[in-house]
Amino acid sequence: MRAWVLSGVCAGAVLVPGIAVAAPAPEGDLAFHGTVVMDEDRAEVRLTPRNNGPAEVAGATVRLRWSAELADRQELPSQCVREDERTVVCGLGALVAEESGEQLRVPVLLRERPAEVTLEIDTAWSAGVVDKDRTNDKMQVLVLATGDAYAF
Numbered sequence: 001m002r003a004w005v006l007s008g009v010c011a012g013a014v015l016v017p018g019i020a021v022a023a024p025a026p027e028g029d030l031a032f033h034g035t036v037v038m039d040e041d042r043a044e045v046r047l048t049p050r051n052n053g054p055a056e057v058a059g060a061t062v063r064l065r066w067s068a069e070l071a072d073r074q075e076l077p078s079q080c081v082r083e084d085e086r087t088v089v090c091g092l093g094a095l096v097a098e099e100s101g102e103q104l105r106v107p108v109l110l111r112e113r114p115a116e117v118t119l120e121i122d123t124a125w126s127a128g129v130v131d132k133d134r135t136n137d138k139m140q141v142l143v144l145a146t147g148d149a150y151a152f
Contacts, residue, residue, distance in 0.1 A: 025128055025129065025130045026054075026056075026129050027054060027055055027130050028051050028053060028055045028095075028126065028129040028130070029052035029053065029132075029133050029136070030049060030050070030051055030060060030095070030123050030126060030131050030137040031049070031052055031136035032048070032050075032062060032136070032137050032139070033047070033151075033152065034046045034047035034151070035149040035151050035152070036119050036141055036143050036150050036152070037143075037148065038110075038116075038117060038144070038145045038147075039145060039146075039147040040113050040145060041111075041112065041113045042108070042109055043107070043108050043117070043119075043143065044106065045064060045104070045105070045106045045107075045108075045119065046103060046104070046106075047104045047121070048102075048104070049095055049101040049104070050095070050099070050100040050101065051095035051097055051098070051101070054097055055129055056094065057094065057126050057129045058094055058127040058128075059091065059092075059093060059094055059125070059127045060092040060094075060095055060125060060127065061090065061092060061123070061124040061125040061126075062089070062090050062092055062121065062122070063083070063087060063088075063089050063120075063121070063122045063123070064087065064089075064090070064121060065086055065087045065120040065122070066086045066118075066120075067117045067118040067120075068086070068111065069085045069086055069110070069111040069112070070082070070085060070086060070109065072111075073109070074108060076088060077090065077105065077106060079093075080106055088106060088108065089124050090104055092104065113145065115145055116143060116144045116145065117145075118140055118141070118142055118143070119140070119141045120140050121137075121139050121141070122137070122138045122139075123137045139152055
């Protein structure tokens, strides 16, 4: 297949054979802030997404992966699904540049009663928007079964 590139010089334009160049992907900066609490075999994540821009994100998804297995039965929010025995994925919807999205509350039941777990939080999908700063949307949180809130 041959692509034609349009090249203009002052008063005219000339078609020359070449390679078509795609527009660069828009850039955004997703950030997740919130808390996680664990008491016995129950844990709850409260997460607020933010898009620091500059581009809007048409839709985003966050992945919550636990170091301990989740119980078979879960009552997840409607925008969340179970990915595997330790992971839940939740849709965050569209995120406007320079604004926070709606807070997401995700309660889970763990299979056992661990003294501690690690929660990994990561962007699973961002509608093709490139995020060059992964320090604020990809993190790990150590959570002790004390009933205390651990912030991220």
